[in-house]
Each structure stands twice: as structure tokens, then as C-alpha cells.
Amino acid sequence: MVSKKIITSIATSAALASVGFATVGQVVPQFGNQVQTAQAATSAINDYINNNNIQPVSIQYRTGTFSRYFGYENGVGKPEGVVIHETATPGATAENEVTYFNREWPTIQTYVHAFVDDKEILNIHSADYGVWGAGQTANSKYIQVELCEVNTTDQFARSVANQAYYTAFRLVQYGLPFTPGKTVVSHDQVSRMYGETSHTDPVGYFAKWGYSMDQFYDLVGKYYNQLKTNGSTTNNGSENNNSNTNSNNTNGIIRVKATDWSYVILYKLNNDGTMSKISNRALSNGSDWQTDQTKDINGVKYYRVATNEWVPQDKVSQIIKPLA
Structure with missing residues (x-):
């Protein structure tokens, strides 16, 4: 428990932030077949x-x-x-x-x-x-x-x-x-x-x-x-369908990767319809993100991965699940 008590911390040099995002839904990971089990305990x-x-x-x-x-x-x-x-x-x-x-x-x-x-x-x-x-x-x-x-x-x-x-x-x-x-x-x-x-x-x-x-x-x-x-916690492999979730079956999933940097720069949509870089947040190379819409700005296609955070087409290495 954290419980509002002071806990010993570590101070290490910082890298560019790849902070949490206000997601449009849930990212469904795509992984291999290795499965391990915990020993069952009656509960x-x-x-x-x-x-x-x-x-x-x-x-x-x-x-x-x-x-x-x-x-x-x-x-x-x-x-x-x-x-x-x-x-x-x-x-x-x-x-x-x-x-x-x-x-x-x-x-x-x-x-x-x-x-x-x-x-x-x-x-x-x-x-x-x-x-x-x-x-x-x-x-x-x-x-x-x-x-x-x-x-x-x-x-x-x-x-x-x-x-x-x-x-x-x-x-x-x-x-x-x-x-x-x-x-x-x-x-x-x-x-x-x-x-x-x-x-x-x-x-x-x-x-x-x-x-x-x-x-x-x-x-x-x-x-x-x-x-x-x-790839999900439901038996049929579909998106999480609990009534408390914000999952939307029309959402897609993209994998992001930059070839010129070790991280993927995000963009925000300005009131005048232009895009500008977000300087204090980024996505990890090779990470998967849910997207619910795209926009074409000055000939560039952008995928939305959070409320006002967008990834340009050239930083999308794979479309794991296309938008419906």
C-alpha cells in the first residue's frame, strides 16, 4: 500500500516522457502462444x-x-x-x-x-x-x-x-x-x-x-x-464486452514505430485545423494503440490514439485491426 506515506525513491536520469494517455478505449495486445498457469486455490x-x-x-x-x-x-x-x-x-x-x-x-x-x-x-x-x-x-x-x-x-x-x-x-x-x-x-x-x-x-x-x-x-x-x-479475457476472443467498459467494436488497433527516433512523436489538432508536435509525451516504438478515427491534414493521414493525440501515417508500421 502507498497509503500517503513517504517511501524511499530513486532518482535516475529522465528520458523523454512516454506517459499514460487518455485512451479512446482498450488496446488489445497481440502475442504468442506460451501459456503458464498458477496453482488453483479454492476461493x-x-x-x-x-x-x-x-x-x-x-x-x-x-x-x-x-x-x-x-x-x-x-x-x-x-x-x-x-x-x-x-x-x-x-x-x-x-x-x-x-x-x-x-x-x-x-x-x-x-x-x-x-x-x-x-x-x-x-x-x-x-x-x-x-x-x-x-x-x-x-x-x-x-x-x-x-x-x-x-x-x-x-x-x-x-x-x-x-x-x-x-x-x-x-x-x-x-x-x-x-x-x-x-x-x-x-x-x-x-x-x-x-x-x-x-x-x-x-x-x-x-x-x-x-x-x-x-x-x-x-x-x-x-x-x-x-x-x-x-488476445482478450472473453472466451470467444472478442473485445471486452462488460457494460462498464467504453470498448467500441468499430475501433482499430495500430502498431507504431519511428525509423528515425527511438520513440514516436505525438501531434495535437489545433483550433485552426493544423497539427503541431506534443513536446512532453511520446509513444514507445513497437507499441500497440487503439484508434477510433483518422484525419487528413495537408495530405497527411493521422490516427487518433487519445482525446487529442494523433500519430501520422508514416509512424504506423502495422494496422493490426482496421477501423470498421
């Missing part, structure tokens, strides 16, 4: 998720305020796994937490990649770069996601489904195996492994709902397998 919560066909919601990418861009110990875009947190703030939603941390991180010296509750998954910092959430060593290794505390069994089930999906999605995105205790770890495990923090989350909060990390691993394994085999 009333996981049974409830399965029996009620609860589907995780889409990941929303927001532009966060954390301005420290440092690569992991193996380099930019090379995390080693995901740390599981919980906020220790009863009743605070993902939106509440995002607002708080975007405002207060310079004072509390703490930030994570994403916040999750029963309705939303909000990613606020590029997973290509580290954050300040679990001590110096863990910060240099892991993507970090916070689970918000909720009030009912149904809300808890939906929130852990969202957190497990986010975790599985990141593992698949970065080509990482699903290895409980190694590529997916709790803050409690991080504290015991590295001794740089004393936090024990989410163990206590999970226990309140009769849940455990072993049961969470089982859920992550389920979504990991579905993403590896289908």
Missing part, C-alpha cells in the same frame, strides 16, 4: 466472479503529473513484473486516489502506475518507466498497481478482477512469464524480500474478504491464459 470470490460472468473493465490511460522518468534496472520498457498494493483508504475510489496523488506526490514522494476499483482501471504513468511505490529496489524492477478499498462483496469481486486483469495484461504486454512470487508479488513480499519498506498490503485487506494472494494468483493466471490465447 468463494473467484467462484463468484466466474458464476456471475464478471468481466474486467477496460484500462483507461490518463495523463498523470509524475515528472520523474527513469528506466528500470534493465532499461526503459523492461519491467520484471508487477507489485500488488491496496490503498488503505476505505471508500476512496480510483478517481479519488488519482486526484490525490496527482496533486500531492511531490510532497508525499509516492506514485504508482495505476489505481483500480470495482468500476475503473486508471493508468496514470507509462509502464515503460518506474515509479515510487515500494522502495528503491522494487521501484527499479516492477510496475505497481493499487487496489481501492470497497464496501461490498460484489464490489470486491469486481475490483480484484480488474486488478488481476491489469496485472495479466502487463505481463503479456512485456513478454513476461506468469510466475507467482516472482513476476507477480505483493507489497508484503517486497517488504520481506528487500527490507526497504514495512508495508504488508494487500494481505490484511484481502483477508477481510476471505481472500489471499494464492487465490489472486489463480485469477491472474486465468486472465493471463486468456490474453495469451485469445
Whole structure:
């Protein structure tokens, strides 16, 4: 848990920002066939998720305020796994937490990649770069996601489904195996492994709902397998169709790549109809993005990947799914 406490941070030289984006939907990753499973653990919560066909919601990418861009110990875009947190703030939603941390991180010296509750998954910092959430060593290794505390069994089930999906999605995105205790770890495990923090989350909060990390691993394994085999968490391989999502079947998916730079420059559409470069954000080469529309400006075709963030045609290396 971050829990508004100061946590040891690392100060590393910054690279050009590849921050979170206010996405138009959800990016569906395209990957290989390797599948690994977690050992199943009996869980009333996981049974409830399965029996009620609860589907995780889409990941929303927001532009966060954390301005420290440092690569992991193996380099930019090379995390080693995901740390599981919980906020220790009863009743605070993902939106509440995002607002708080975007405002207060310079004072509390703490930030994570994403916040999750029963309705939303909000990613606020590029997973290509580290954050300040679990001590110096863990910060240099892991993507970090916070689970918000909720009030009912149904809300808890939906929130852990969202957190497990986010975790599985990141593992698949970065080509990482699903290895409980190694590529997916709790803050409690991080504290015991590295001794740089004393936090024990989410163990206590999970226990309140009769849940455990072993049961969470089982859920992550389920979504990991579905993403590896289908490209989505639904059995038919289609877009996520939960009623809480903003998925749109008319959306396309593009892969971006620049031949002249190690990142892809973004553009914004101005009021006068011209395009201008965005100087403080960029996309990672080879990354996949959902797009919902195109525009032709002065003979150049642009694909929209966020509310007002566009990629020119010459930086689109592959159209994985065309616009309907």
C-alpha cells in the first residue's frame, strides 16, 4: 500500500516522457502462444466472479503529473513484473486516489502506475518507466498497481478482477512469464524480500474478504491464459464486452514505430485545423494503440490514439485491426 506515506525513491536520469494517455478505449495486445498457469486455490470470490460472468473493465490511460522518468534496472520498457498494493483508504475510489496523488506526490514522494476499483482501471504513468511505490529496489524492477478499498462483496469481486486483469495484461504486454512470487508479488513480499519498506498490503485487506494472494494468483493466471490465447479475457476472443467498459467494436488497433527516433512523436489538432508536435509525451516504438478515427491534414493521414493525440501515417508500421 502507498497509503500517503513517504517511501524511499530513486532518482535516475529522465528520458523523454512516454506517459499514460487518455485512451479512446482498450488496446488489445497481440502475442504468442506460451501459456503458464498458477496453482488453483479454492476461493468463494473467484467462484463468484466466474458464476456471475464478471468481466474486467477496460484500462483507461490518463495523463498523470509524475515528472520523474527513469528506466528500470534493465532499461526503459523492461519491467520484471508487477507489485500488488491496496490503498488503505476505505471508500476512496480510483478517481479519488488519482486526484490525490496527482496533486500531492511531490510532497508525499509516492506514485504508482495505476489505481483500480470495482468500476475503473486508471493508468496514470507509462509502464515503460518506474515509479515510487515500494522502495528503491522494487521501484527499479516492477510496475505497481493499487487496489481501492470497497464496501461490498460484489464490489470486491469486481475490483480484484480488474486488478488481476491489469496485472495479466502487463505481463503479456512485456513478454513476461506468469510466475507467482516472482513476476507477480505483493507489497508484503517486497517488504520481506528487500527490507526497504514495512508495508504488508494487500494481505490484511484481502483477508477481510476471505481472500489471499494464492487465490489472486489463480485469477491472474486465468486472465493471463486468456490474453495469451485469445488476445482478450472473453472466451470467444472478442473485445471486452462488460457494460462498464467504453470498448467500441468499430475501433482499430495500430502498431507504431519511428525509423528515425527511438520513440514516436505525438501531434495535437489545433483550433485552426493544423497539427503541431506534443513536446512532453511520446509513444514507445513497437507499441500497440487503439484508434477510433483518422484525419487528413495537408495530405497527411493521422490516427487518433487519445482525446487529442494523433500519430501520422508514416509512424504506423502495422494496422493490426482496421477501423470498421
